[in-house]
Amino acid sequence: MNDFLKKNFNKYHIIGVVLGVLLSVVYWAKSGRFTDNFLKNSVILMIVWGILVGYITFDLVFNAKNRKDKE
Numbered sequence: 001m002n003d004f005l006k007k008n009f010n011k012y013h014i015i016g017v018v019l020g021v022l023l024s025v026v027y028w029a030k031s032g033r034f035t036d037n038f039l040k041n042s043v044i045l046m047i048v049w050g051i052l053v054g055y056i057t058f059d060l061v062f063n064a065k066n067r068k069d070k071e
Helices: 002-008 011-032 043-070
Strands: none
Touching: 011 043
């Protein structure tokens, strides 16, 4: 289990998750509070969306950096 966490959750992923949460909360506060879209209307769903997008984005960046270092 520890090897799995080291491989799939490093400093890039933590930065991506934190940045994704911050940006999603700012987006919700600026434009999403009073809409009838169920995703934009709930701050919890926006936080989950920010976590997913931040993790996936920074995972792609981390993997691209690793591929470049191996070549």
